[in-house]
Amino acid sequence: MSTIEKAPAKGKTEKKPAVQSISGSVAVLEAFLAEGVSTIFGYPGGAIMPIYDALYDYQEKLRHILVRHEQGGIHAAQGYARSSGEVGVVFATSGPGATNLVTGLADAMIDSTPLVCVTGQVFAHLLGTDAFQETDVINITTPVTKWNYQVTDATEIPAVMAKAFYIARSGRPGPVLIDITKNAQLQKFDYEGYTKCDHVRSYRPAPIVRKEYITEAAKLINEAERPFVIFGQGVILGKAEKEFKAFIEKAGIPAAWTIMGLSALPSDHPLNVGMLGMHGNYGPNVLTNECDVLIAIGMRFDDRVTGRLDKYAKQAKVIHLDIDPAEVDKNVKTAVPVWGDCKETLPLLTALVEQKVYPSWLQKFKDMMKQEEEACIIPELNPTTEQMTMGEVIKVLNELTGGDAVIVTDVGQHQMVACRYAKFTQSKSNITSGGLGTMGYALPAAIGAKVGAPNRQVVAIIGDGGFQMTIQELGTIMQSEIDVKILILNNQFLGMVRQWQQLFHDKRYSFVDIASPDFVQVAKGYNIPGKSISKREELKKALTEMLNTKGAYLLEVMVGKENNVFPMVPQGCSVAEIRLK
Amino acid sequence: MKQEFTVTVYTENQIGLLNRIAIMFSRRKINIESLNTSPSEIEGIHRFTIVINELEEVVKKLVRQIEKQVEVLKAYYNTNDEIVWQELALYKVPTDVIAEKVKVERLLREYGARAVVIRKDYTVFETTGQREEINKLITVLEPYGLIEFVRSARVAIIKASKGFHDKLKEFEKKEPSEEVIENEYLGQGDQVFTM
Numbered sequence: 001m002s003t004i005e006k007a008p009a010k011g012k013t014e015k016k017p018a019v020q021s022i023s024g025s026v027a028v029l030e031a032f033l034a035e036g037v038s039t040i041f042g043y044p045g046g047a048i049m050p051i052y053d054a055l056y057d058y059q060e061k062l063r064h065i066l067v068r069h070e071q072g073g074i075h076a077a078q079g080y081a082r083s084s085g086e087v088g089v090v091f092a093t094s095g096p097g098a099t100n101l102v103t104g105l106a107d108a109m110i111d112s113t114p115l116v117c118v119t120g121q122v123f124a125h126l127l128g129t130d131a132f133q134e135t136d137v138i139n140i141t142t143p144v145t146k147w148n149y150q151v152t153d154a155t156e157i158p159a160v161m162a163k164a165f166y167i168a169r170s171g172r173p174g175p176v177l178i179d180i181t182k183n184a185q186l187q188k189f190d191y192e193g194y195t196k197c198d199h200v201r202s203y204r205p206a207p208i209v210r211k212e213y214i215t216e217a218a219k220l221i222n223e224a225e226r227p228f229v230i231f232g233q234g235v236i237l238g239k240a241e242k243e244f245k246a247f248i249e250k251a252g253i254p255a256a257w258t259i260m261g262l263s264a265l266p267s268d269h270p271l272n273v274g275m276l277g278m279h280g281n282y283g284p285n286v287l288t289n290e291c292d293v294l295i296a297i298g299m300r301f302d303d304r305v306t307g308r309l310d311k312y313a314k315q316a317k318v319i320h321l322d323i324d325p326a327e328v329d330k331n332v333k334t335a336v337p338v339w340g341d342c343k344e345t346l347p348l349l350t351a352l353v354e355q356k357v358y359p360s361w362l363q364k365f366k367d368m369m370k371q372e373e374e375a376c377i378i379p380e381l382n383p384t385t386e387q388m389t390m391g392e393v394i395k396v397l398n399e400l401t402g403g404d405a406v407i408v409t410d411v412g413q414h415q416m417v418a419c420r421y422a423k424f425t426q427s428k429s430n431i432t433s434g435g436l437g438t439m440g441y442a443l444p445a446a447i448g449a450k451v452g453a454p455n456r457q458v459v460a461i462i463g464d465g466g467f468q469m470t471i472q473e474l475g476t477i478m479q480s481e482i483d484v485k486i487l488i489l490n491n492q493f494l495g496m497v498r499q500w501q502q503l504f505h506d507k508r509y510s511f512v513d514i515a516s517p518d519f520v521q522v523a524k525g526y527n528i529p530g531k532s533i534s535k536r537e538e539l540k541k542a543l544t545e546m547l548n549t550k551g552a553y554l555l556e557v558m559v560g561k562e563n564n565v566f567p568m569v570p571q572g573c574s575v576a577e578i579r580l581k
Numbered sequence: 582m583k584q585e586f587t588v589t590v591y592t593e594n595q596i597g598l599l600n601r602i603a604i605m606f607s608r609r610k611i612n613i614e615s616l617n618t619s620p621s622e623i624e625g626i627h628r629f630t631i632v633i634n635e636l637e638e639v640v641k642k643l644v645r646q647i648e649k650q651v652e653v654l655k656a657y658y659n660t661n662d663e664i665v666w667q668e669l670a671l672y673k674v675p676t677d678v679i680a681e682k683v684k685v686e687r688l689l690r691e692y693g694a695r696a697v698v699i700r701k702d703y704t705v706f707e708t709t710g711q712r713e714e715i716n717k718l719i720t721v722l723e724p725y726g727l728i729e730f731v732r733s734a735r736v737a738i739i740k741a742s743k744g745f746h747d748k749l750k751e752f753e754k755k756e757p758s759e760e761v762i763e764n765e766y767l768g769q770g771d772q773v774f775t776m
Contacts (some may be wrong), residue, residue, distance in 0.1 A: 123766070124764050124765075124766035124767070125766035125767055125768075125769050127764060127767065128767070138597055139597070139600055142597065142600055142604060143602050143604050145606065146651065147651045147652075148597070149597075150596075150597075152765070152766065153761070153762055153765075156762060167651055183766065185624045201593070201653045201654070202592065202593050202651065202652050202653060203651045263673065324649065325645060325648075325649075326642070326645040326646045326648070326649045329641075329642070330642055330645075421666075
């Protein structure tokens with residue numbers, strides 16, 4: 001194998017003598033070290049072999065976790081990023097390796113997760129020739145990356161990697177993909193060290209904070225009679241949990257969360273009034289249409305949160321705090337936009353708001369919670385049915401973990417139930433695919449979450465459908481000895497779709513009846529101990545055993561086949577029309 | 582109501598950026614009526630001029646999302662009365678018709694066309710103007726054996742704009758535009774053996 005010897009890139013000044021000559025591959029790994037990367041999730045292949053060859057000598061400094069599928073790799077990196085607050089890093093080869101990343105990229109893009117993905121690419125002279133494992137990964141990934149770039153010349157690598165990390169983690173975070181042709185990985189060049197990037201001319205990570213809007217927002221809040229705070233992941237991404245708490249506590253405003261914002265405020269906080277959206281709590285949904293000032297913090301008014309837009313909070317003056325100016329007025333018309341990082345804007349706002357309490361307004365939330373408890377929560381958490389409910393499993397789990405665990409969920413009914421009932425004492429503890437709704441997310445994301453937060457208990461709660469989408473990552477758990485607890489809530493259906501078919505399609509159960517293998521046996525094949533239970537009496541003991549087992553453990557809990565998640569805002573309805581049954 | 586908007590985007594000169602911008606429109610199923618890329622008043626900064634028919638509500642959000650792209654410095658949108666714009670068109674007609682039919686000559690004068698090339702077999706005329714003017718000349722020339730016609734994308738100047746120099750100062754001057762590194766190896770496939 002030979003490569004083209006190449007002259008320094010045109011326009012570059014002559015190099016000073018006596019600098020180290022390294023390969024492009026080594027430059028990638030040096031960049032990782034300089035950026036504080038400790039773990040890479042990846043899968044090797046032809047076009048990324050030079051980087052893997054270089055990695056052989058870096059095994060002591062960089063931990064590489066070999067996944068079983070590139071999708072598993074990128075979801076693991078997402079879980080890592082979400083539990084640690086750092087950038088997740090992924091390696092994949094060209095062609096199928098790169099295309100297998102697409103789901104994870106789309107997921108990270110919509111959920112603002114910082115990632116740097118490095119893909120191998122065929123030799124530069126082969127680009128466009130339909131070479132073996134060639135695919136146009138840059139154009140495929142353009143809509144699902146915050147930034148992407150193809151490197152054909154190793155001299156570019158240090159600066160491009162620096163830019164990649166800077167873009168991924170700054171402002172509203174997102175995934176970045178760097179595609180490196182094989183010749184650039186092999187090419188030796190004079191390495192002049194690594195300089196971190198702190199500036200890209202055409203890129204504003206955060207808009208300039210406009211004081212006049214903060215004054216205006218504070219005025220609105222101070223004059224409000226029924227103010228309501230709704231918050232999202234922006235609080236967590238901005239590492240502004242403390243600032244957020246200080247704000248609502250001083251202003252005395254009840255606060256509800258989107259599922260991406262969950263865990264930013266402890267579950268037992270007196271101003272935490274619950275969950276927004278389609279399967280959120282009764283009070284927060286109904287009272288969205290009764291508040292007079294709606295303060296949205298680091299959230300983007302997703303349709304699953306707003307329900308029918310033309311009937312959403314029309315009576316309220318909306319204050320929107322967001323780092324991304326494109327989010328303001330995107331879905332909901334804003335009275336006062338507070339652009340900027342909420343870590344910066346919240347303290348400015350807190351300083352201007354008056355210390356207040358709204359006892360009768362807060363009581364309204366409590367009253368509605370009572371109604372919801374009777375109609376939905378008690379039957380879910382203390383069921384009289386023979387079969388277990390998902391909610392009671394979560395309730396017992398809460399009792400055993402004390403709300404200290406990282407809860408990773410997949411997508412579907414169990415996700416909504418877990419988000420509704422899981423308790424949290426600290427931030428960055430709820431990891432789920434919120435925007436894209438990627439089934440198969442939880443198992444690999446839990447692997448990454450554990451690596452990102454090694455001292456915490458990580459529980460992946462997964463449905464029987466989603467588990468089978470990325471079940472191969474049990475191999476990763478086995479090989480890398482990842483201590484994750486896998487809790488399968490098995491209702492023997494694709495439950496959420498079944499619920500919709502029951503409610504909106506005359507119970508025509510079209511292809512939702514899914515058969516599963518013996519999950520305990522499958523886990524056993526991977527050397528992971530496990531158990532399956534279907535009786536309520538066994539629940540506490542089984543969960544205790546799961547949590548106390550050293551290393552990975554799989555617990556399957558058989559739950560009611562046709563249980564539904566309520567409350568529910570049916571599609572096309574306003575949040576005020578939320579149904580309790 | 583949908584109306585014609587001209588979107589002006591100031592960008593870095595990067596490979597792949599055209600696609601990144603184009604998919605912002607196609608994602609929403611918006612047809613691009615005309616697209617022009619050119620240098621701007623500032624060296625190293627490119628200017629896209631894109632014409633679409635849309636609701637102002639949609640264009641407003643779209644422009645913000647375009648501006649959010651890493652390599653985009655600034656994006657504006659304007660209605661037709663806020664800009665000065667031109668398109669250029671070339672018409673190829675048989676020379677004998679021009680020579681023989683006085684009427685054609687008069688038409689060309691009327692529409693301000695200029696001859697760019699005159700050959701024995703054909704003549705190429707050029708006009709600049711707004712779309713309606715350019716289109717009128719096609720209709721008129723068609724009966725006289727118009728051989729070929731092409732029209733450029735719209736180029737537009739924003740009436741109220743003071744240029745981009747001041748804005749660029751906000752974007753800091755400390756970094757020059759990045760140099761585009763193109764693939765130098767494409768023609769060299771024969772010289773290497775690869776796996």
